[in-house]
Amino acid sequence: xxxxxxxxxxxxxxxxxxxxxxxxxxxxxxxxxxxxxxxxxxxxxxxxxxxxxxxxxxxxxxxxxxxxxxxxxxxxxxxxxxxxxxxxxxxxxxxxxxxxxxxxxxxxxxxxxxxxxxxxxxxxxxxxxxxxxxxxxxxxxxxxxxxxxxxxxxxxxxxxxxxxxxxxxxxxxxxxxxxxxxxxxxxxxxxxxxxxxxxxxxxxxxxxxxxxxxxxxxxxxxxx
Amino acid sequence: xxxxxxxxxxxxxxxxxxxxxxxxxxxxxxxxxxxxxxxxxxxxxxxxxxxxxxxxxxxxxxxxxxxxxxxxxxxxxxxxxxxxxxxxxxxxxxxxxxxxxxxxxxxxxxxxxxxxxxxxxxxxxxxxxxxxxxxxxxxxxxxxxxxxxxxxxxxxxxxxxxxxxxxxxxxxxxxxxxxxxxxxxxxxxxxxxxxxxxxxxxxxxxxxxxxxxxxxxxxxxxxxxxxx
Numbered sequence: 105x106x107x108x109x110x111x112x113x114x115x116x117x118x119x120x121x122x123x124x125x126x127x128x129x130x131x132x133x134x135x136x137x138x139x140x141x142x143x144x145x146x147x148x149x150x151x152x153x154x155x156x157x158x159x160x161x162x163x164x165x166x167x168x169x170x171x172x173x174x175x176x177x178x179x180x181x182x183x184x185x186x187x188x189x190x191x192x193x194x195x196x197x198x199x200x201x202x203x204x205x206x207x208x209x210x211x212x213x214x215x216x217x218x219x220x221x222x223x224x225x226x227x228x229x230x231x232x233x234x235x236x237x238x239x240x241x242x243x244x245x246x247x248x249x250x251x252x253x254x255x256x257x258x259x260x261x262x263x264x265x266x267x268x269x270x271x272x273x274x275x276x277x278x279x280x281x282x283x284x285x286x287x288x289x290x291x292x293x294x295x296x297x298x299x300x301x302x303x304x305x306x307x308x309x310x311x312x313x314x315x316x317x318x319x320x321x322x323x324x325x326x327x328x
Numbered sequence: 329x330x331x332x333x334x335x336x337x338x339x340x341x342x343x344x345x346x347x348x349x350x351x352x353x354x355x356x357x358x359x360x361x362x363x364x365x366x367x368x369x370x371x372x373x374x375x376x377x378x379x380x381x382x383x384x385x386x387x388x389x390x391x392x393x394x395x396x397x398x399x400x401x402x403x404x405x406x407x408x409x410x411x412x413x414x415x416x417x418x419x420x421x422x423x424x425x426x427x428x429x430x431x432x433x434x435x436x437x438x439x440x441x442x443x444x445x446x447x448x449x450x451x452x453x454x455x456x457x458x459x460x461x462x463x464x465x466x467x468x469x470x471x472x473x474x475x476x477x478x479x480x481x482x483x484x485x486x487x488x489x490x491x492x493x494x495x496x497x498x499x500x501x502x503x504x505x506x507x508x509x510x511x512x513x514x515x516x517x518x519x520x521x522x523x524x525x526x527x528x529x530x531x532x533x534x535x536x537x538x539x540x541x542x543x544x545x546x547x548x549x550x551x552x553x554x555x556x
Contacts, residue, residue, distance in 0.1 A: 159428060159461060173420045175427055185416035200404040201390050207397045212378060245378070 109186070110169025112137040115153060117144040119319050122176035123164035124270035124309050129180050129195055130166075131305035132261065133187045177210050180263050195263040206257050209249055210267040217242045217271065225281060225324045236282045240289055247293045254299065265300055272297045273310045277317030281326065330406075331388025333358040336372050338365050338382045340531045340539050342488040343395040347383040348529035349484045350399050354408035396426055399481055411481040425465060425474070426485035433458045437493070441500040442547045452504060459510050462489065466512040472519050483520055490517040491530055499540035 114130065114137050116123030130137050142153055142163050149161045156165045156172040166173040166182065173182045184195040196203050220242060224235035246268065250256055256264040275286050275297070287294050300306045320326070333351065335358050337344035351358050363372055363382055375384045376393045385392040385401065392401045403411040412419050436458065439451035466474060474482035483490075494517075497503055520526060540547075 159432070168417075171417060173417070173424075175424055178420050178423050178427065181423065182416055182420040185419065200401055201392070203404065204392045204397050204401040207400065208392070208394055211394055211397065 111167075113140055113167040114138070115140045115142050115156065115165040115167065116163050117142050118311055119316055120144065120163060121270035121273065124273070125176045125266045126164040126166055126179040126183070127309045128266045128269065128305045129183045129263075131308065132195065132266070132303075133183060133193060135183065135187050177207075177214070177267065180266060184263065193260070195266065197257050197262065202257060206262070206264045209246070209256070209264055212242075213246075213267050213271070217246075221271070221274065221278070222324075224278070225320060225326060232282075236284070239278065239282075240284070243286070243290050243293060247290050250292060250296055252292075255296070261300065261303060261305075265296075269297070269300045269306055270310065272300070273313055273316045274320065276313035277320055280317060330356075334361055334386040335359070336361045336363060336369075336375060336382055336384040336386065338363045340536050341382055342492050343381075344383040345487050345491075345529055345531075346395040346484050347385060347398045347402070349479075349487065349526055350402040350411060351406075352525040352529060353411065353479060353484075354402060354406040356402070356406050356408070396430070396485060399484060403481065409478060411475070411484065413475070413480065422474070422480065422482045422485075425462070425482050428458075428461070429486055429488070434488075437496075438547070439551055440504060441496055441502050442544070442551045448502075452502075455504055456509075459489075459505065459513065462486070463510045463513050466516055473516065479520065479523060479526065483516075487520070487526075489513065490520040492536075493517075495533060495536050496540055499537055499544060 112130070112135055114123070114126055116127060116139065118141065127139070140152070142150055144163070153163060153165065154161055156167060157163075157174045160174065162174070164176055164179060166179045168182075168186070173179050180195055188194040188196075196206060217239070220235055220239045224232060224239050227235055246256075249264075253259070255261050256268065275294075278284075279286055301310065333356055335344070335347055335351070337348070337360055339362060348358075348360070361369075361371070363369055365382070368380060372382065372384065373380055375386065375391050376382075379393065381393070383393075383395055383398060385398045387401075387405070392398050399411060412422055433455070436451040436454040439447055440455045443451060469476070471477055473479050474486065493504070521530060
């Protein structure tokens with residue numbers, strides 16, 4: 105199934121949370137793809153990345169029939185529109201209002217949560233404490249979005265789950281770094297994490313949490 | 329019959345214009361509720377508690393925030409000419425460039441206008457590179473608009489380029505490009521801003537210029553502040 109329109113390649117790095125979104129989405133919709141690893145630890149981007157994403161030189165990049173799609177949320181929408189069909193699973197809800205809400209919260213994750221978690225990991229002292237509180241607030245906000253639903257937008261795993269679940273691979277790191285327990289702070293979100301991790305798509309993409317934290321410690325110069 | 333549409337907006341906001349442009353192109357009547365952003369209403373704070381920003385679309389009892397999210401909601405909900413292209417790849421390109429405008433263009437442009445010294449110089453260089461990317465995209469399409477023969481999602485998303493860029497440069501006394509540069513963008517800006525559906529929801533130029541001149545000290549301070 106699912107190579108209509110040509111071969112599919114995903115250029116990504118194993119520890120890239122944004123790229124995990126794309127790889128989870130492709131697996132959810134049963135799209136066969138070739139994975140090309142770009143080592144983000146090296147300073148320079150490869151010729152492939154520079155050619156396929158000259159504007160940002162970032163990953164993930166989805167290449168379909170030779171044409172690049174860049175931007176993780178953009179890729180999710182493209183994957184849904186190209187391979188999601190009426191008979192099978194879709195990533196985005198059908199209703200326009202629910203779609204708008206999913207897109208709004210995806211934007212919230214990218215605009216707020218990502219920058220807060222980066223600041224939390226990089227900073228020290230009072231700034232770190234402030235960022236920690238902000239991050240926990242944001243995770244609690246997302247818990248409210250979840251409410252008593254199974255997945256973030258309803259009964260089915262979808263777009264917004266794919267957007268957020270990669271961050272969970274850093275949860276162990278957040279706990280070590282901040283000295284708190286997410287089971288205590290956000291218990292229902294953690295139940296959602298476990299539900300997501302039962303899925304083959306998520307299981308096969310999410311990296312080991314210790315390895316994620318070790319890598320981020322190096323990247324951000326965090327010492328215990 | 330569709331429930332009433334209200335839009336919470338504020339004078340001079342390109343993000344608000346995006347929502348108005350989309351509603352007008354679809355022929356959807358709406359009530360515009362103008363906010364004083366120095367003194368935000370209960371309605372705004374209740375409708376957009378996360379960001380407390382405009383625009384907010386109120387469609388019956390539904391609330392939609394974030395201008396690009398609003399554009400897609402309008403496109404999917406109301407009849408009328410489609411704003412996004414039909415083909416998934418073309419849609420992904422439209423979304424890519426809209427995201428580029430909001431996330432890569434906005435900050436260097438503001439720094440070009442309101443910072444000084446080395447920061448300003450580098451920001452101006454980056455802004456021109458950004459404009460060159462958009463110029464290239466327009467030339468590639470060989471059409472009047474980013475959306476083709478008629479105005480679409482990306483034209484609306486790029487409204488800041490079409491109208492606000494000129495006004496802000498004038499208010500700050502900073503010119504990013506000479507009259508010869510970026511001819512396709514200049515032609516497109518003229519087409520966009522003179523369109524019958526678009527013109528009525530562009531803020532008055534003199535009033536907008538006055539607004540930017542009056543607030544310039546605030547903007548200069550704002551670009552000095554560390555990122556949120």
